[in-house]
Amino acid sequence: MHEETPVLFNFPSSKPDSTLYDASPVERDLIVLPLSDTVLFPHMLAPIFLVDDAALAATDLALDGDRTVLALARRELTLGTTGLSDLYTIGVEAVIQRSRKMPDGTTSVVLEGRRRMRIVSALDHDAALRVRAVAIEHHGEHTIAIEAMMRAVRSLFEKVVRLSRTLPDDAYMMALNVDDPGGLADLIASTLPISIANRQQILETVDPEERLHRISTLLTQELDLLELESRIQSQVQKEVDRSQREFFLREQLKVIQRELGQEDPTQRELASLRSRMAATHLPVKARARAEEELGRLEAMSPVTPEYAVVRTYVEWILNLPWSITTEEAIDLRKAAKVLDEHHHGLAKVKDRILEFIAVRQLAGHNQRAPILCLVGPPGVGKTSLGRSIAEAIGCAFVRLSLGGVRDEAEIRGHRRTYIGAMPGRILQRMKEAGTLNPVFMLDEVDKLGADFRGDPADALLEVLDPEQNSSFSDHYLDLPFDLSRVFFVTTANYLDDIPEPLLDRMEVITLPGYTEDEKLQIARRFLVPRQQAASGLVDTPLRFGQPTLTTLIRSYTYEAGVRNLEREIGSICRKTARRIAEGRTYPRVITPKLVEKLLGPPRYETNTAESSAQIGLATGMVYTGAGGDTMPVEVSLMEGKGVLTLTGQLGEVMQESAQAALSYTRANATALGIDVRRFEKLDIHIHVPEGATPKEGPSAGMTIAVALISALTGRTVRHDLAMTGEITLRGNVLPIGGVKEKLLGALRAGITEVILPQKNSRDLVEVPASTRSRLTIHLVNHLDQVLELVLGPPPPEPEKRSLRSVLARSR
Known part of the structure; x- marks a missing residue:
């Protein structure tokens, strides 16, 4: 059974016709008409479609009689067998005004509600339910409070009708014509889109004033809902209108531009x-x-x-340059000239670059571009060398600094699904270069980091692998891009910080620190002219002599490169420029004394050789990030219990070298002329000065052993001789690194003779001829050869037997 929305309220002005409505009896026996999804109110005309068997049977019986039924709403929306327990106990006495069979098999009836009725008892029934019901009446005064409530309800109802899209406008007009408070509440309840339970609650409320209160609450809730819906609809409509307006305006603009001969x-x-x-x-x-x-x-x-x-x-x-290449200028003489003009020294690096250019000249583009890794201390010209390579071969130059990069997406880009996604830095620099064969410098490759966003070093594996970079895939582009013709040059300060898989893909070229002579040449040819130009002193006669530059190198800088040296030269040039700008006199020649006046007292002191031979003091050679230098090793003996003490911030490897030197000495004590029993009565203290500076490496093993043997035997060590080399427990001397730098540092300290391991003879090729001619170099295989060269004659026999004398000499 389906019921429609009520369409009419009929409030009689006089008593109803007695043939249709007998108002005299208080109780009546009525046929029950179940309503499935509506509630019938008094004085309401409602068309209803009947499909339920119980409702059809009740209609047929009522039409055979006086057409009067009791319309009761179902508690639940179910069809089938209907009992009194399935229906509400309060309903409306109604008269069937019309009944008609529909083409689809349903029956349409029009009900006219009369008055509220409550079931008193059930009667016997066969086809339809029969009950005895009593009328519910309420007689009350029409007070001012009720009149005020009616006005408030009409006002709320007016707003609801105005905002609602389903309520007809004449519903409010009907409400204006109802003077009965209960009838007004029934009218509004029948028209509002509220639930069956709320409608039944209004029907069961007998007191008109209370009924108006309930209707007022329902109207307020409906009004809030409609206002919210109206605001939402208004906002949506504004958005739609704006979009449509923009669309129409753009279409009109296109037509106008087309008429004016313009283009969108x-x-x-x-x-x-x-x-x-x-x-x-x-x-x-x-x-x-x-x-x-x-x-x-x-x-x-x-x-x-x-x-x-x-x-x-x-x-x-x-x-992106998918097919654009730069025509390379393959001219070996020009390339060599360019490299020499921009960089002094670095012969090994220049030779490797010229070899690449020569092979490219013969093999053309069939030869794979090399991937060089320039490793060296700061300030030796690694980055500027990349620009020189690009200029030498006539290619574009791009640089990417990798220092502090911790996100893999910096190399491979972000996927397009992310907001603000962009390609990685590799493709960004390739776009900047505009060619497929630039010189691409990856600076500070040893400064890469890793965190939760990935490891950039892993992303570089594909970039720097000649077998893979011909189809490099960026996450943003998601297309293969050819990097095989790029000349990659990477720079690093230390190889230890580069991952092994990445290091395996690169050809390592080590750039050693500059010698003092090389720094002098670089300062004279490059640094002084550049700083004079930067300070506006191009036309001003300002000369730096060799003694001045030597003073700056030795006393005001301590580095392997020339970066700080250029800063000090620039500081002198700026101070001179200030004097010129102030109209004061200024020096034309910068002397060493004037350097101290301009820059202050010297900041560094060069280690110098001892003035005389001493017991327990040997001179070693070290290689630091600032170049080569000498390192004294002191050994002191004290009465004690054979404890070995090591000081001077020695690293683990250096401490192990000291242990090895002591073990060799004890194992060969008899051959060295040392009483074995003395090791149990002496405490040995080995110290390397400048304790604030950490020291590490095995190359001090020879120096420690010589100083220790000197202290135990009482024999002096030559002060004009320095040594370096690793020793084994059997006294064999093993090769070390940094030979060139160590020899230069020894020469700067006033040393005339040095001792090197025999296997380091191949490294002497890299030492400048001028340095080799000023040094006497001894190559040894065993510690016995070292002792013959550095130890003085044994002390007199009585002194040798006196422990107190030995201790005094060692101090």
């Missing part, structure tokens, strides 16, 4: 992209992707957010 900027941009794509030589995959994305762009509205994303992606594809 969006269409002009798309046409420009299309023409650029036609003129660009793209690989097959790149062209197919660009065509696809450009087709999407043409079918997309320019106001959508994705329009800018797709346009940026297409522009990146068109801006």
Whole structure:
């Protein structure tokens, strides 16, 4: 059974017709008409469609009699067998005004509600339910409070009708014509879209004033809901109207521009992209992707957010140098001249670069571009060497600093699904270069980091692998890009900080620190002219003599490169420029004394050789990040219990070298002329001065052993001789590194003779001839050879037997 919304209220002005409504009896026997999804109110005309068997049977019996029924609402919306327990106990006495069979088999009836009735008892029934019901009447005064409540309810109802899209406008007019408070509440309850339970609650409320209160609450809730719905609908409509307005305006603008002979900027941009794509030589995959994305762009509205994303992606594809190469100037003489003009020394590096150029001249582009790794201390010219390589071969130069990079996406880019995604720095620099064969410098490759966003070093594996970088894939571009023709040059300060898989892909070239002579040449040829030009002293006669530059190198800088040296020269030039700008006199020649006046007292002191031979003091040679230097080793003996003490911030390897030197001495004590029993009565203290500086490495083993043996035997050690080398427990001397720098440091300290391991003879080729001619170099295989060269004669026999004398001499 289906019921429609009521369409009419009939409030009689006089008594109803007695043939239709007998008002005299208080109780009546009535046929029950179940209503499934509506509640019938008094004085209401409602068309109802009947499909339920119980409702059809009740209608047929009522039509055979006086057409009067008791309309009761179901407690639940179910069809089938109906009992009194399934129905509410309060309903409305109604008269069937009309009944008609519909084509679909249902029956349509029109009910006219009369008065409220409550079931008193059930009667016997067969086809339809019969009950005895009593009328519910309420007689009350029409007070001022009720009149005020009616006005408030009418006002709320007016607002609801005005905002609602389902309530007819004449519903409010009908409410204005109802003077009865209960009837007004019934009218509004029948028209509001409220639940069956709420309608039944209004029907069961007998007191009109209370009924108005309930209706007022329901009207307030409905009004709040309608106002919210109206606001939402208004906002949506505004958005739709604005979009439609923009669309119409753009269409009108297109027509106006077409009439004026102008072109739409969006269409002009798309046409420009299309023409650029036609003129660009793209690989097959790149062209197919660009065509696809450009087709999407043409079918997309320019106001959508994705329009800018797709346009940026297409522009990146068109801006990359897919097939553009730079014609290389293959001229070995010119390349060598360029390298010599920009860098002094670095013969090994220059030779490797010239070899690459020579092979490229013979093999052409069939030869794979090398991946060089320039390793050396700060300030030796690693970064500037990359620019010189690019200028020497006539290629573009781009640089990417990797210091502090911790995100893998910095190398490979972000995927396009992320907001603000961009290609990685590799493709960004390739776009900047505009060619497939630039010189690409990856600076500070040993400063890469790793965190939760990935390891950038892993992303560089594909970039620097000649077997893979021909199809490098960036996350943003998602297309293979050829990096095989790029000349990659990486720089680092230390190899230990570079991951092994990444280091395996590079050819390592070590840049040693500059010698003092090389620093003098670099300062004279490059640093002084550059700082004079930077300070505006190009036309001013200002000369730096060799003694002045030597003073700056030795006393004001301590480095392997020339970065701080250039800063000090620049400081002198700026101070001179200030005096010129103030109109004061200024020096034309910078002397060593004037350097101290301008820069203050010397900051560093060069280690010098001892003035005389001493017992328990040997001179070693070290290689630091600032170059080579000498290192004294002191050994002191004290009465004790054989305890060995090591001081001077010695690293683990250096401490092990000291232990090895002591073990060798004890094992060969008899041959060395040392009483074995003395080791149990002496405490040995080995100290390396400048304790604030950490020291590490095995090359001090020879020096420690000589100083220890000197202290135990009472024999002096030559002060004009320095040594370096690792020793074993059997006294064999093993090779070490940094030979060139160590020899230069020894020469600077006033040393005339040095001792090196025999296997380091191959490293003497890199030592300048001028340095080798000023030094006497002894090559040894065993510690016995070292002792013969450095130890003085044994002390007299009585002194040798006196422990107190030995202790006094060692101090």
